[in-house]
Amino acid sequence: MSMKTKVDCNKVHYTDSIYYELEQTSRLMKKITSQLFTKLEIDITMDEYAALDTISINAGICQRDLAKFILKDRANTGRILDSLEQKGFITRFIDTKNNRLVKKMGITENGLKELNMIDSKIERYLKSLTRKIDPADVDRVQETLKSFRIELEKVVEINI
Amino acid sequence: MSMKTKVDCNKVHYTDSIYYELEQTSRLMKKITSQLFTKLEIDITMDEYAALDTISINAGICQRDLAKFILKDRANTGRILDSLEQKGFITRFIDTKNNRLVKKMGITENGLKELNMIDSKIERYLKSLTRKIDPADVDRVQETLKSFRIELEKVVEINI
DNA sequence: ATAATATTGTTGTAAATGCAACATATTTTT
DNA sequence: AAAAATATGTTGCATTTACAACAATATTAT
Numbered sequence: 392m393s394m395k396t397k398v399d400c401n402k403v404h405y406t407d408s409i410y411y412e413l414e415q416t417s418r419l420m421k422k423i424t425s426q427l428f429t430k431l432e433i434d435i436t437m438d439e440y441a442a443l444d445t446i447s448i449n450a451g452i453c454q455r456d457l458a459k460f461i462l463k464d465r466a467n468t469g470r471i472l473d474s475l476e477q478k479g480f481i482t483r484f485i486d487t488k489n490n491r492l493v494k495k496m497g498i499t500e501n502g503l504k505e506l507n508m509i510d511s512k513i514e515r516y517l518k519s520l521t522r523k524i525d526p527a528d529v530d531r532v533q534e535t536l537k538s539f540r541i542e543l544e545k546v547v548e549i550n551i
Numbered sequence: 552m553s554m555k556t557k558v559d560c561n562k563v564h565y566t567d568s569i570y571y572e573l574e575q576t577s578r579l580m581k582k583i584t585s586q587l588f589t590k591l592e593i594d595i596t597m598d599e600y601a602a603l604d605t606i607s608i609n610a611g612i613c614q615r616d617l618a619k620f621i622l623k624d625r626a627n628t629g630r631i632l633d634s635l636e637q638k639g640f641i642t643r644f645i646d647t648k649n650n651r652l653v654k655k656m657g658i659t660e661n662g663l664k665e666l667n668m669i670d671s672k673i674e675r676y677l678k679s680l681t682r683k684i685d686p687a688d689v690d691r692v693q694e695t696l697k698s699f700r701i702e703l704e705k706v707v708e709i710n711i
Numbered sequence: 712a713t714a715a716t717a718t719t720g721t722t723g724t725a726a727a728t729g730c731a732a733c734a735t736a737t738t739t740t741t
Numbered sequence: 742a743a744a745a746a747t748a749t750g751t752t753g754c755a756t757t758t759a760c761a762a763c764a765a766t767a768t769t770a771t
Binding site for chain 1: 562563564566568569570571572573574575576577578579580581582583584586600601604605607608622673674677680681683684688689691692693695696697698699700702703704706707708
């Protein structure tokens with residue numbers, strides 16, 4: 392056996408790493424959710440849905456803080472909010488935060504209705520995805536991912 | 552305590568689900584890796600890197616099969632390969648698979664050199680990301696993610 | 712045999728995304 | 742007080758992406 396072959400056999404590949412596994416799984420999950428939204432004729436995007444849910448939890452949040460939550464830049468966060476506002480699911484108002492003028496927002500009655508409607512529509516579909524996995528494993532993965540994400544947040548340069 | 556408040560407190564939010572945790576962690580990881588590629592002045596994209604690694608493992612793979620591996624559509628897979636070929640990291644050649652004409656590819660000497668160079672450059676940076684996490688947890692998460700991904704692959708409609 | 716369907720790759724296009732530049736207002740520095 | 746730096750949101754643009762349409766070839770159905 393040549394040295395070259397031996398080295399190649401023992402080589403650690405990026406595509407076998409947890410980083411790539413994470414990306415692949417996430418990409419698949421995103422595609423499935425997107426297909427679900429289309430199939431169920433949900434009339435907001437997945438990003439809008441995530442933003443709406445975040446707003447429902449953090450009432451009166453300003454745009455930049457929301458951007459940090461949803462990991463989008465300020466530009467695209469603004470665009471997502473334009474769409475949600477135009478559809479009547481949120482209201483935006485000028486306020487101050489640390490003596491600065493900011494645009495805050497809140498979910499509307501219709502927005503809450505839409506959010507609950509989507510939740511109830513997708514719940515059983517999403518749950519069925521993990522039916523083959525031990526629920527304890529699911530919880531453990533979520534916990535570890537969260538710890539991992541918190542470590543990542545310390546390292547990443549966020550210029551939002 | 553009003554019923555409304557009680558219901559809202561017990562509400563299960565999408566943004567607290569493992570699906571969203573997965574997306575958030577993956578987005579952060581991608582951003583960090585991208586910043587690393589810029590910082591280390593690596594002159595191919597992350598997608599090209601993943602494709603190159605996949606090609607190095609699956610010599611003689613055709614474009615469509617590669618597309619399935621890297622979860623891109625045929626169009627963008629072709630574009631990634633155009634770039635890798637133009638940089639001299641892969642060679643493409645016409646061949647047949649099941650009696651069909653296909654474009655197969657292989658990694659070049661320079662491509663392998665580039666791949667190993669990138670691997671050695673990023674290895675310690677990536678490893679340091681999980682230094683606060685128990686290695687056993689990392690392995691377990693990767694295993695569970697893989698099982699999860701395999702389940703997802705059964706559900707998703709892949710028209711590649 | 713002819714038509715319909717399937718496989719593979721490419722091209723075109725519209726939407727999403729990130730990034731830089733800008734506008735406005737406030738704080739900090741000199 | 743004037744200048745520089747910071748915070749917040751918007752606009753413009755170049756890149757990425759997904760999806761549909763197409764071209765070429767092979768298989769299957771009628």
